[in-house]
Structures are given as structure tokens and as C-alpha cells.
Amino acid sequence: MMPHAAQVSSTPVIQGLVPSVEPLARQGLEHAFSQFNQMSSQLTDSYSLLEARVSELKGELAVVSAQRMEELAEKERLANRLQNLLSLLPGGVIVIDEEGRVREANPAPATCSACRWKVSCGAT
Secondary structure, rough: OOOOOOOHHHHHHHHHHHHHOOOOHHHHHHHHHHHHHHHHHHHHHHHHHHHHHHHHHHHHHHHHHHHHHHHHHHHHHHHHHHHHHOOOOOOOOOOOOOOOOEEEEEEEEOHHHHOOOOHHHHOO
């Protein structure tokens, strides 16, 4: 028969370790955990503030974007209105850029014999 081995219990070993931890080291760990929890809380608060600011900025961006779209639509309406007025004018109107190129013209100059140069300039 085999000799009985003494039962090894992990409980006495763990219990033996706890008293061996020096009180200063234990206080140091508690302080470190306390600081960690405090920093974690601060990071959570900062992240919440950041999320709120991002939400505010998204709202502001949406408002400004909607305003720009309205302005663009108004400018397009105005450009179309001016183009229609230009095409309906009985007199000839030619728009020339700073380099002397014809950029726009209404139909009246095309019928004018003195304005035949319009075609050779590539006006539309």
C-alpha cells in the first residue's frame, strides 16, 4: 500500500500570501486602482462631452448645408431667369470675357449682318 500523501490545500497557501503582502504595497495598489477608476471616469465624461460636441457640430453643418443648397437653388433660378430674359430681348446682347472671347449672346446678333463675326468667335 502506498503511503498517504498529505493533502495539499490551496486555501492555506493563498491565505498565507495575503498576510505577507506589506501594508504599504497594499495601500499603493489601492491608490493605483483608485486613480485608475478616477481616470476612467474622467475619460468617460470627456468622451460624453466629445460626443455631444460632435452632435452639435453635425447639427450646425446640416443647417449650413441646407442654407447653401437653398442659395444654390436660388442662384440657379436667377441664372435661368436671366438666360430667358437674354434670349427674349429684341436687341443684340453679347457678353465678352476679359480675354475678348464671346461667352454669351442672345439670338438677335446672329440676325444682324454687322455681327457676323460672332459665328467666327465661337459664341454659343
